[in-house]
Amino acid sequence: MHEIEGFVEPAALAPSVKLTGIGKSFGAHRVLDDVSMDLFPGEVHVLAGENGAGKSTLIKILAGIHTDYDGMVMVGGKPTRFNNPHDASHSGISVIHQEMSLVESMSVAENIFLGHEPSRGPLLDRSQLTRRAFDLCAQLDLAFTAADLDRNVEEFSLAIKNRIEIAKALSLDARVIVMDEPTSALNSTEVERLFVLIESLRARGCAIVYISHKMEEIYRIADRITVLRDGRLVGTAPRAGCPQPVLLRWMIGRDLDGFAPPRAAPPESAVPALSVKDFTVPPSSPGRPPRVHKASFTVRAGEIVGLAGLQGSGASELLQGLFGAYGPVCEGTVSLAGNAACKPASPHDAIARGVALLTGDRKGTGLILDLSVQDNLTLAALPRLSDHGLVDKKRERNIAVKNVSDFGIRVHSIEQPVSALSGGNQQKVVLAKWMNTGPRVLLMEEPTRGIDIGAKHEIYEMINEWTARGVAILMLSTEMPEVLRLCDRILVMHRGEITAGFSRAEADPEKILAVAMGASTV
Amino acid sequence: MKLFLSSCFSKPWVRALFALVLIFAVGCIFNADGAFGRWSTHRDMLRQVSVYGILACGMTLVIITGGIDLAVGSVLGFSAVLFAMLSIHLGLPLLAVLPIVLGAGVACGLVSGTLVTRWRFQPFVATLSMMVFARGLAKWLSGGQKISSAVQQPDGSYSYVDLPPIFDWLDARLLGGNISAVTLVFIGCLVITWFVLCKLRYGRYLYATGGNEAAARLSGVPTVGARLLAYGMGGFFSAVAGICQTVQERQGDPESGVSYELTAIAIAVIGGNSLTGGRGGIGLTLMGALTIGYLEKILSINAVPESGRLMLTGVIIIAAVLLQRRKEA
Incomplete structure (x- = not known):
């Protein structure tokens, strides 16, 4: 365990909550082992670690969801054992879960x-x-x-x-508030407001446990950082004692160079894979402005085009519309691979034409949690895997096995329910599902939302491979560094319209944010 | 060992089998002076559970899509009347009667399915209206009379016609008198359902639609088609059950099949099919059918009165559901 010399605990204060030697097993699998952590009044304590490191399990023990654990929880100096979430919340511990x-x-x-x-x-x-x-x-x-x-x-x-x-x-009257990735669905203005609020909670003497995968956030608000890896405590350090390279090393156990691996932009002469002209998505209810208004752009084979915009900008609706998710109500022309205009009328139709959409909500619209890993992997590609309506089980199995090794999906068995996988592995399942349909145009919403840095890196490498094979990618991400490093061009949307376009060289975060917030000129 | 057991018990079919074995063991203990040891007892149990089991096949498909079909009992009654009228009174050949009756059943199912998919009715409401409507249809068609070999003449007197041969075929015992023909029909329905669920692409679509409709639709799954298939097949099996019922009763009764939908749902639930959709299988339904069948049989050979039987069945359903819930702990 790492101890940072020279760090003085806020000794004047007694910890609000003290966890000592916490351990937890599911069956034979030890998910937490000997984790100790103090939470002092008025501190923002960031809990970091890759997915599967044991953060959620620890939080669930604190929240009274898991009642069967080893070790001791002390609240206000008294040993306490919660029998249910009600006990925990009435002892002043509130957990704000990712799923509201x-x-x-x-x-x-x-x-x-x-x-x-x-x-x-x-x-x-x-x-x-x-x-x-x-x-x-x-x-x-x-x-x-x-x-x-x-x-x-x-x-x-x-x-x-x-x-x-x-x-x-x-x-x-919570004394400890746990926030599990509170910003994953917020836009940047909302994030700012949340930080102001956290500041005021801290001033009131609340201890905040903050779980996040976003570097910027961690270094903005952390007083102390605790890192878990594979269910064990790696260390606790004040923010100053845990600079980014140290944090990354603690989290993944090795050094990660760079953010996204470099890749060459496709030549100007590459053929357009997706050309969109005057694409309009009508409003969800009459009398409101259209969700997307006359969007026109081209994505060349092998190119990554990013969509930037705040919530409500219409970027997500543009992707859904291009995928046919709204049915045949959209106006304008869409042509794929230079073919005559062919606008997908339904997702089924879009998939048949070589278009895939990775949605931003993995559990809500990406996966079918009741089904096995294999069933999820092959679901979108079943028409290619069946003959006269009969599924070719052998081919299906081979493909699933190949996906698991190609995408580095960590599973016990491909028959395992997909709900048992960690976020990063689930995301790889969704990506593999779409690659099985053989897309030429890949639309992606938040391809790395809520997954750990190691898995993110692997996904970036895969994206590079696909573009090298000529797949055109149109992606939306609210993580600015991701957009800036990954995309060859960036289109900014505001109120349903594409208001600006930047090449990778021209783009910088301030310009993009200004346009996204509606500034007319840059 | 404990771990092995608990991992076994996390599989729904193991739990369903456990319940079945338990009931069977009870039968061996309370064997009514050896009656439970005779094959004829088991043969009769299988015959008695067959009509319910056929309905449960369709119910399984619908439940996997996250729906419920309350209309199966009424559609059974309607099909029974239609079958009796066409085959007994009109004397149409079997090759004409079967497609009409089965087609009418499918049509009823498709109407429910259309209400659910196109008009976004909740399955409970859509099939509740179909249940009421189909019962009305059965009564209107039959004029409220049981349709039997007695045909009323214009002058009010009755003449008797011969029952067509299918009544004898389907009511027979086969394989040396060891199994009833309707039981074979039930087995046929199980095989059809298994084939749809496990072999066909559309089978996977049923699970996907029930598991997460939004994700399924965005994966290119024809969710409307999947739902229509489930309700359509539900109607088909109801018609098959209606024919079997008519043959066994030797008449088409517009009142037949009342509350059968509840037994069919009970069979699916006792087997361990999840009413929230996305999970389940025909093997579970088979075990549910046998569990219910044996329960009824054991109680009746031990001369337990109907009141007691009903109460016990209710308790068993609760126990089965509690047993299923253990896995989430």
């Missing part, structure tokens, strides 16, 4: 006080509920009116829902 744990069909106020509603005897005290919810929201810079508090949570954006979760934590 709000009840969408209930109101904001009801959600905030779910499980500990202010009441008078058996009756719900509505006026107190609203008043206290209002106060909490005001503290969190959520300008809600009483009417807003009565609206259902489903009507609000992810960023607002995130805040509602924090309000829920504060209503329980």
Whole structure:
């Protein structure tokens, strides 16, 4: 274990929560072993590690979800054992999960006080509920009116829902708030607002456990950093004692040079693989502006074109529209590989024409979690793997086995349910699924969202291989460094329109952000 | 050893088999003076469970897509009446009757399926309306009368016609009297369902649609087609069950099949098919059918009254579902 010399723990304070020698096994598999960690009031403690390092398991122990573990949890100096999540939250530990744990069909106020509603005897005290919810929201810079508090949570954006979760934590007088990748679905403005909020929570004396894969964020807000690898504690250090190269080495156990491996841009003469002219996606409900308005651009074979834009820019809708996910309602012309205009009318049609779409929501729209790894790998390619409607089981199996080795997917067996894999491995399954359809145009949304650095690197290398084979890639990413290093050209979208284009040489983060936020000239 | 057992028990078919073996063991203990040891008891059990089992085949397909089909019992009644009218009263040849009856069953299923896919009805509501409608259709078609070999003449008197030969074929015992013909029909339906689920591309599409419809659609899966297939096959099996029921009762009863859908759902659930969709299989349904069949048989040979039988069946369903839940712990 690494000990950083010269680091003085904030000794004046007693830790809010002290974890000692925590271990946990699933069957014969030891996922956590002898992990100790202190959380002091008023610190932002970043918990880092690759996917599968044991971060989630540790958090679930802290949240009272896993009750069967070794070691000791001390809250406020007293040994404590949570029997359920209710115990944990009433001991002042709140966990804000990646998958939001709000009840969408209930109101904001009801959600905030779910499980500990202010009441008078058996009756719900509505006026107190609203008043206290209002106060909490005001503290969190959520300008809600009483009417807003009565609206259902489903009507609000992810960023607002995130805040509602924090309000829920504060209503329980949380001393420790765990945030599991809170920014993965937020745009940059929303991220800034979250950081301001974290600052104020810190000032109130909350301990924040912050899990993130994003370097910029870690170094912006961490007071201390704890790294786990393969279920073991690698070390804890103050931010200054753990610069980026050290952090990376701790996380992956080896040095990683560079960010994305270099690749040569395709020659100007390469044939266009995807040409789009005046592509328009009509609005979701009448009277609103179109989701995408007259987008025109070309992606050449072997080229990577990036789409940049804040949430609501229409970039995601453009990809979905090109893939035929909205059905045949889109206007404009789309031609593939120079063929006459052929606009995909459905995903089925798009796949048959050599177009693939990696969606940004791996669990919601990328995978079928109930099915096995093999079934997921071959799902989109089944028409190629069957004869007169009968699936060729032998070929299917061979392809799945080959995928697992080609993509470096870590599995016990290809019959294993895909839900049991870590995020990085699941993402590789989705990528392999699409490559099995033999795409010439690969549309990607957030290809590396929520996966660890090692897996990210592997995916970048695969992307390079595919472009070398002539696959054209159009990708959307909210991670600016990824867009800047990976893409040959970058198109910026704002309110459904492509407002600017940059070559890799011209692009810089400030210019892109300015255009994405609607600046007319750069 | 403990680990091995718990990993075995994480497989749904092991749990379904466990429940079946348990029931079988109970039968061996309470064997009603050796009645449980005779093949004829098992043969009769298989015959009695066959019609429910045929319905459960279709139910399995629908449940795997994440739906439910409440209409199977009514469609059975409608098919029974239609079959009896065409074959007994009109005396049409079998080659004409079968396609019409089976086609009518498929049509009922497709209507439910269309309500679910095109008009986005919840499967419960869509098939509930089909259940009510098909029962009405059966009563209208038959004029509320049982359709038997007694044919009413214009003057009000009855004359008797011969039952067509299929009534004897399907009600017979085959292989030296050791198995009923309807049981063979049930086995045929199991094989068809197995073939669809395990061999056909569309079988995979049923699982994918039930597991995650959005992801399936974006993977190019024809989710509408998959759902229509499931409900259509559900209607087909209901018609097959209707024919078997008519043959066994020797008449087409517009009231037949009432509440059979619940037994069919119970069979699928006891077998371990997940009502949330995406998981399950025909093997599970077979074990569910045998479990229910043996349960009924053991209770009846031991002369347990119907009231007790019903209550016990309810308890068994709860136990089966609890058994399935162990895996998530």
